[in-house]
Amino acid sequence: xxxxxxxxxxxxxxxxxxxxxxxxxxxxxxxxxxxxxxxxxxxxxxxxxxxxxxxxxxxxxxxxxxxxxxxxxxxxxxxxxxxxxxxxxxxxxxxxxxxxxxxxxxxxxxxxxxxxxxxxxxxxxx
Amino acid sequence: xxxxxxxxxxxxxxxxxxxxxxxxxxxxxxxxxxxxxxxxxxxxxxxxxxxxxxxxxxxxxxxxxxxxxxxxxxxxxxxxxxxxxxxxxxxxxxxxxxxxxxxxxxxxxxxxxxxxxxxxxxxxxxxxxxxxxxxxxxxxxxxxxxxxxxxxxxxxxxxxxxxxxxxxxxxxxxxxxxxxxxxxxxxxx
Numbered sequence: 001x002x003x004x005x006x007x008x009x010x011x012x013x014x015x016x017x018x019x020x021x022x023x024x025x026x027x028x029x030x031x032x033x034x035x036x037x038x039x040x041x042x043x044x045x046x047x048x049x050x051x052x053x054x055x056x057x058x059x060x061x062x063x064x065x066x067x068x069x070x071x072x073x074x075x076x077x078x079x080x081x082x083x084x085x086x087x088x089x090x091x092x093x094x095x096x097x098x099x100x101x102x103x104x105x106x107x108x109x110x111x112x113x114x115x116x117x118x119x120x121x122x123x124x125x126x
Numbered sequence: 127x128x129x130x131x132x133x134x135x136x137x138x139x140x141x142x143x144x145x146x147x148x149x150x151x152x153x154x155x156x157x158x159x160x161x162x163x164x165x166x167x168x169x170x171x172x173x174x175x176x177x178x179x180x181x182x183x184x185x186x187x188x189x190x191x192x193x194x195x196x197x198x199x200x201x202x203x204x205x206x207x208x209x210x211x212x213x214x215x216x217x218x219x220x221x222x223x224x225x226x227x228x229x230x231x232x233x234x235x236x237x238x239x240x241x242x243x244x245x246x247x248x249x250x251x252x253x254x255x256x257x258x259x260x261x262x263x264x265x266x267x268x269x270x271x272x273x274x275x276x277x278x279x280x281x282x283x284x285x286x287x288x289x290x291x292x293x294x295x296x297x298x299x300x301x302x303x304x305x306x307x308x309x310x311x312x313x314x315x
Contacts, residue, residue: 032272032315034265035185041243044184088174088276097178098272 019105026113029106036096040122045096049123051075052115056091067093080111171278176233178273179224182286185269186221187238189262190214195244196255206252206303210259213296220289227282256304263297266290267314 036044046062053076057069071091073079083090084107086100101107117123193214196202202210225235249255270290277283294314302308 031261031264032268034261035269036181036265038243038245041245043188043243044181093177095177095181097174097181097276098269099275100272 019108021108021112023109023112023116026109026111027117029101029110030113032101036098039117039120040125048114048117050118051080052118065091065093065095067091068095077108077111077115080114081107084110172231174276175278175282176228176231178276178286179228179231179282180233180236182270182273182289183221183224183228184236185266186217186224187236188242189217189266190221191238191242192244192259192262193217195242195246195249196259199249199255201249201252201255203252206256209299209303210255213259213263216292216296220292223285227285253304256300260297260300260304263293263300266293267297271314 033045037046037048039047039049041047042059042062046059046064053074056071056073056075056079057064068091073083073091081104084101085104087094087096087098088100101110193210196210197207197214228235245258249258267290270286270293274283274286274290277286298308301310
Protein backbone atom coordinates (compact mmCIF):
# COMPACT_ATOMS: atom_id res chain seq x y z
CA UNK A 1 0.00 0.00 0.00
CA UNK A 2 1.22 3.43 -0.84
CA UNK A 3 1.27 5.89 2.04
CA UNK A 4 0.24 9.38 1.00
CA UNK A 5 3.17 11.78 1.31
CA UNK A 6 1.63 14.16 3.87
CA UNK A 7 0.62 11.24 6.00
CA UNK A 8 4.12 9.89 5.91
CA UNK A 9 5.46 13.33 6.79
CA UNK A 10 3.06 13.59 9.68
CA UNK A 11 3.79 10.24 11.21
CA UNK A 12 7.29 9.24 10.36
CA UNK A 13 9.99 10.78 12.46
CA UNK A 14 12.70 11.60 10.00
CA UNK A 15 16.18 10.73 11.08
CA UNK A 16 19.39 12.29 9.89
CA UNK A 17 20.45 15.90 9.67
CA UNK A 18 18.85 18.75 7.83
CA UNK A 19 19.79 20.13 4.44
CA UNK A 20 20.09 23.93 4.07
CA UNK A 21 18.01 25.91 6.54
CA UNK A 22 15.18 28.17 5.36
CA UNK A 23 14.32 30.99 7.78
CA UNK A 24 11.11 31.97 6.01
CA UNK A 25 9.83 28.43 6.26
CA UNK A 26 10.93 28.58 9.89
CA UNK A 27 8.75 31.63 10.39
CA UNK A 28 5.73 29.61 9.25
CA UNK A 29 6.68 26.78 11.56
CA UNK A 30 6.99 29.24 14.44
CA UNK A 31 3.17 29.36 14.51
CA UNK A 32 3.45 26.08 16.45
CA UNK A 33 5.07 28.02 19.27
CA UNK A 34 2.54 30.90 19.20
CA UNK A 35 0.41 29.70 22.10
CA UNK A 36 3.31 30.24 24.46
CA UNK A 37 6.03 32.37 22.87
CA UNK A 38 6.58 35.70 21.17
CA UNK A 39 9.78 37.30 19.98
CA UNK A 40 9.67 40.42 22.13
CA UNK A 41 7.34 39.53 25.01
CA UNK A 42 7.40 37.05 27.86
CA UNK A 43 4.26 34.94 27.77
CA UNK A 44 3.74 31.37 29.04
CA UNK A 45 7.26 30.90 27.71
CA UNK A 46 10.09 33.43 27.63
CA UNK A 47 10.76 35.91 24.82
CA UNK A 48 12.89 34.66 21.94
CA UNK A 49 14.67 37.91 21.03
CA UNK A 50 18.33 37.38 21.85
CA UNK A 51 17.92 33.61 22.17
CA UNK A 52 20.99 32.53 20.20
CA UNK A 53 24.02 32.80 22.44
CA UNK A 54 22.18 33.22 25.72
CA UNK A 55 22.26 30.85 28.66
CA UNK A 56 19.14 28.73 29.16
CA UNK A 57 16.84 30.19 31.76
CA UNK A 58 18.40 33.64 31.79
CA UNK A 59 15.73 36.17 30.72
CA UNK A 60 15.43 38.49 33.74
CA UNK A 61 12.00 38.48 35.33
CA UNK A 62 10.78 35.31 33.57
CA UNK A 63 9.65 32.57 35.93
CA UNK A 64 11.68 29.56 34.77
CA UNK A 65 11.74 26.13 36.35
CA UNK A 66 14.82 25.35 38.43
CA UNK A 67 15.47 22.53 35.97
CA UNK A 68 15.80 24.98 33.07
CA UNK A 69 17.91 27.43 35.08
CA UNK A 70 20.31 24.73 36.16
CA UNK A 71 20.49 22.96 32.79
CA UNK A 72 23.79 24.72 31.96
CA UNK A 73 22.77 24.88 28.30
CA UNK A 74 23.78 27.77 26.10
CA UNK A 75 21.44 28.17 23.14
CA UNK A 76 23.08 27.60 19.78
CA UNK A 77 22.19 25.53 16.70
CA UNK A 78 23.28 22.32 18.38
CA UNK A 79 21.62 22.72 21.77
CA UNK A 80 18.42 24.09 20.23
CA UNK A 81 18.28 21.19 17.80
CA UNK A 82 18.52 18.74 20.68
CA UNK A 83 16.07 20.58 22.94
CA UNK A 84 13.42 21.20 20.29
CA UNK A 85 13.47 17.54 19.24
CA UNK A 86 12.39 16.40 22.75
CA UNK A 87 12.20 19.26 25.26
CA UNK A 88 11.17 17.08 28.19
CA UNK A 89 13.92 14.54 27.58
CA UNK A 90 16.68 17.15 27.30
CA UNK A 91 15.49 19.22 30.27
CA UNK A 92 13.52 16.81 32.48
CA UNK A 93 11.11 18.77 34.65
CA UNK A 94 10.80 21.69 32.22
CA UNK A 95 7.49 23.53 32.10
CA UNK A 96 7.71 23.52 28.30
CA UNK A 97 5.43 20.51 28.22
CA UNK A 98 5.58 20.08 24.47
CA UNK A 99 6.39 16.84 22.69
CA UNK A 100 8.79 18.53 20.28
CA UNK A 101 9.52 19.09 16.61
CA UNK A 102 10.32 15.61 15.23
CA UNK A 103 11.67 16.55 11.80
CA UNK A 104 15.31 17.66 11.58
CA UNK A 105 14.62 19.98 8.64
CA UNK A 106 11.80 21.69 10.53
CA UNK A 107 14.09 22.26 13.51
CA UNK A 108 16.84 23.65 11.30
CA UNK A 109 14.40 26.04 9.63
CA UNK A 110 12.98 27.13 12.99
CA UNK A 111 16.44 27.77 14.38
CA UNK A 112 17.41 29.73 11.26
CA UNK A 113 14.31 31.86 11.82
CA UNK A 114 15.06 32.38 15.51
CA UNK A 115 18.60 33.49 14.64
CA UNK A 116 17.40 35.85 11.93
CA UNK A 117 14.59 37.22 14.11
CA UNK A 118 17.19 38.32 16.63
CA UNK A 119 18.02 41.23 14.35
CA UNK A 120 14.39 41.99 13.40
CA UNK A 121 13.05 45.48 14.31
CA UNK A 122 10.88 43.86 17.01
CA UNK A 123 14.02 42.74 18.79
CA UNK A 124 15.87 46.05 18.45
CA UNK A 125 13.59 48.08 20.71
CA UNK A 126 14.94 48.58 24.21
CA UNK B 127 -15.95 20.66 38.42
CA UNK B 128 -12.96 18.73 37.21
CA UNK B 129 -12.30 16.18 34.51
CA UNK B 130 -11.91 13.63 37.19
CA UNK B 131 -14.43 14.13 39.94
CA UNK B 132 -17.79 13.11 38.68
CA UNK B 133 -19.00 9.73 39.82
CA UNK B 134 -21.87 9.11 37.44
CA UNK B 135 -22.98 10.52 34.12
CA UNK B 136 -26.20 11.67 35.72
CA UNK B 137 -24.37 13.55 38.45
CA UNK B 138 -22.05 15.05 35.90
CA UNK B 139 -24.92 16.11 33.76
CA UNK B 140 -26.84 17.70 36.63
CA UNK B 141 -23.79 19.56 37.80
CA UNK B 142 -22.81 20.78 34.39
CA UNK B 143 -26.30 21.85 33.40
CA UNK B 144 -26.66 23.56 36.73
CA UNK B 145 -23.44 25.47 36.31
CA UNK B 146 -23.58 26.63 32.77
CA UNK B 147 -26.92 25.80 31.29
CA UNK B 148 -25.12 24.12 28.43
CA UNK B 149 -24.85 20.62 27.11
CA UNK B 150 -22.51 18.35 28.96
CA UNK B 151 -19.14 18.69 27.33
CA UNK B 152 -17.42 15.80 25.62
CA UNK B 153 -14.44 16.06 27.91
CA UNK B 154 -16.56 15.76 31.00
CA UNK B 155 -18.43 12.81 29.55
CA UNK B 156 -15.16 11.13 28.78
CA UNK B 157 -13.79 11.47 32.26
CA UNK B 158 -16.24 10.00 34.62
CA UNK B 159 -13.88 7.64 36.35
CA UNK B 160 -14.13 7.56 40.11
CA UNK B 161 -11.36 9.00 42.28
CA UNK B 162 -9.85 5.59 43.00
CA UNK B 163 -9.57 4.79 39.34
CA UNK B 164 -7.90 8.13 38.82
CA UNK B 165 -5.40 7.59 41.58
CA UNK B 166 -4.55 4.17 40.21
CA UNK B 167 -4.08 5.49 36.70
CA UNK B 168 -1.87 8.43 37.53
CA UNK B 169 0.66 6.70 39.73
CA UNK B 170 4.12 7.87 38.82
CA UNK B 171 3.38 10.45 36.19
CA UNK B 172 1.24 12.72 38.34
CA UNK B 173 3.81 15.49 38.76
CA UNK B 174 4.34 15.59 35.00
CA UNK B 175 0.60 15.59 34.34
CA UNK B 176 0.16 18.51 36.74
CA UNK B 177 2.93 20.39 34.97
CA UNK B 178 1.35 19.80 31.55
CA UNK B 179 -2.07 20.91 32.81
CA UNK B 180 -0.62 24.03 34.42
CA UNK B 181 1.22 25.08 31.26
CA UNK B 182 -2.02 24.63 29.31
CA UNK B 183 -3.89 26.56 32.00
CA UNK B 184 -1.42 29.44 31.68
CA UNK B 185 -2.08 29.62 27.95
CA UNK B 186 -5.86 29.45 28.45
CA UNK B 187 -5.74 32.29 30.99
CA UNK B 188 -3.79 34.37 28.51
CA UNK B 189 -6.34 33.60 25.77
CA UNK B 190 -9.16 34.76 28.07
CA UNK B 191 -7.31 38.04 28.62
CA UNK B 192 -6.64 38.39 24.88
CA UNK B 193 -10.33 38.01 24.03
CA UNK B 194 -11.15 40.49 26.78
CA UNK B 195 -8.79 42.96 25.12
CA UNK B 196 -10.47 42.29 21.78
CA UNK B 197 -13.96 42.66 23.19
CA UNK B 198 -13.11 45.96 24.89
CA UNK B 199 -11.15 47.34 21.93
CA UNK B 200 -14.27 48.76 20.24
CA UNK B 201 -12.75 47.35 17.03
CA UNK B 202 -15.11 44.37 16.83
CA UNK B 203 -18.57 44.81 15.36
CA UNK B 204 -21.40 42.35 15.68
CA UNK B 205 -21.47 39.46 14.88
CA UNK B 206 -17.69 39.24 15.44
CA UNK B 207 -18.04 40.68 18.92
CA UNK B 208 -20.49 37.93 19.88
CA UNK B 209 -18.20 35.33 18.40
CA UNK B 210 -15.27 36.63 20.44
CA UNK B 211 -17.32 36.56 23.62
CA UNK B 212 -18.49 33.00 22.89
CA UNK B 213 -14.93 31.81 22.24
CA UNK B 214 -13.74 33.55 25.38
CA UNK B 215 -16.45 31.63 27.25
CA UNK B 216 -15.04 28.35 25.93
CA UNK B 217 -11.56 29.31 27.10
CA UNK B 218 -13.00 30.10 30.53
CA UNK B 219 -14.56 26.64 30.64
CA UNK B 220 -11.23 25.09 29.60
CA UNK B 221 -9.42 27.06 32.30
CA UNK B 222 -11.95 26.08 34.98
CA UNK B 223 -11.73 22.41 34.18
CA UNK B 224 -7.91 22.47 33.92
CA UNK B 225 -7.60 24.28 37.26
CA UNK B 226 -9.92 21.93 39.08
CA UNK B 227 -8.16 18.92 37.59
CA UNK B 228 -4.80 20.25 38.82
CA UNK B 229 -6.34 20.65 42.27
CA UNK B 230 -7.83 17.17 42.10
CA UNK B 231 -4.37 15.75 41.37
CA UNK B 232 -2.97 17.54 44.40
CA UNK B 233 -1.31 20.41 42.54
CA UNK B 234 -1.63 24.17 42.73
CA UNK B 235 -3.19 25.74 39.64
CA UNK B 236 -1.36 28.74 38.16
CA UNK B 237 -3.30 31.99 38.28
CA UNK B 238 -3.71 34.70 35.67
CA UNK B 239 -0.93 37.27 35.38
CA UNK B 240 -1.68 40.75 36.64
CA UNK B 241 -0.70 42.10 33.24
CA UNK B 242 -0.23 40.58 29.80
CA UNK B 243 2.14 42.04 27.25
CA UNK B 244 -0.10 42.05 24.16
CA UNK B 245 0.91 43.81 20.93
CA UNK B 246 -1.78 46.45 21.47
CA UNK B 247 -0.11 48.96 19.14
CA UNK B 248 -0.51 46.56 16.21
CA UNK B 249 -4.25 46.09 16.72
CA UNK B 250 -5.98 48.90 14.84
CA UNK B 251 -8.81 47.19 12.96
CA UNK B 252 -11.29 44.36 13.32
CA UNK B 253 -9.16 42.26 10.97
CA UNK B 254 -6.08 42.84 13.16
CA UNK B 255 -7.94 41.60 16.23
CA UNK B 256 -9.30 38.54 14.41
CA UNK B 257 -5.85 37.78 13.01
CA UNK B 258 -4.33 38.06 16.47
CA UNK B 259 -6.98 35.69 17.88
CA UNK B 260 -6.52 33.26 14.97
CA UNK B 261 -2.76 33.08 15.65
CA UNK B 262 -3.38 32.27 19.30
CA UNK B 263 -5.94 29.60 18.46
CA UNK B 264 -3.66 27.99 15.88
CA UNK B 265 -0.85 27.99 18.42
CA UNK B 266 -3.17 26.48 21.00
CA UNK B 267 -4.03 23.60 18.69
CA UNK B 268 -0.32 22.90 18.18
CA UNK B 269 0.33 23.20 21.90
CA UNK B 270 -2.39 20.69 22.83
CA UNK B 271 -1.22 18.41 20.06
CA UNK B 272 2.23 18.56 21.61
CA UNK B 273 0.79 17.79 25.04
CA UNK B 274 -1.47 14.84 24.17
CA UNK B 275 1.31 12.22 23.91
CA UNK B 276 2.97 13.38 27.14
CA UNK B 277 0.24 12.62 29.66
CA UNK B 278 0.72 9.66 31.99
CA UNK B 279 -3.04 9.43 32.40
CA UNK B 280 -4.71 8.66 29.08
CA UNK B 281 -7.98 10.16 30.24
CA UNK B 282 -6.19 13.48 30.50
CA UNK B 283 -4.79 13.01 27.00
CA UNK B 284 -8.33 12.47 25.79
CA UNK B 285 -9.51 15.58 27.60
CA UNK B 286 -6.70 17.63 26.04
CA UNK B 287 -7.72 16.31 22.63
CA UNK B 288 -11.27 17.40 23.34
CA UNK B 289 -10.08 20.95 24.03
CA UNK B 290 -7.88 20.77 20.93
CA UNK B 291 -10.97 20.06 18.82
CA UNK B 292 -12.75 23.11 20.18
CA UNK B 293 -9.79 25.41 19.56
CA UNK B 294 -9.37 24.07 16.04
CA UNK B 295 -12.99 25.07 15.36
CA UNK B 296 -12.27 28.57 16.68
CA UNK B 297 -9.27 28.82 14.39
CA UNK B 298 -11.24 27.71 11.32
CA UNK B 299 -14.11 30.11 12.02
CA UNK B 300 -11.71 33.02 12.55
CA UNK B 301 -9.93 32.22 9.28
CA UNK B 302 -13.29 32.09 7.51
CA UNK B 303 -14.20 35.47 8.99
CA UNK B 304 -10.91 36.86 7.70
CA UNK B 305 -11.66 35.61 4.20
CA UNK B 306 -8.94 32.98 4.37
CA UNK B 307 -9.27 29.32 3.45
CA UNK B 308 -10.85 28.11 6.69
CA UNK B 309 -9.16 24.72 6.84
CA UNK B 310 -5.79 25.04 5.11
CA UNK B 311 -4.58 21.46 5.42
CA UNK B 312 -5.51 17.93 6.33
CA UNK B 313 -3.11 17.71 9.27
CA UNK B 314 -2.10 19.93 12.14
CA UNK B 315 1.44 20.02 13.50
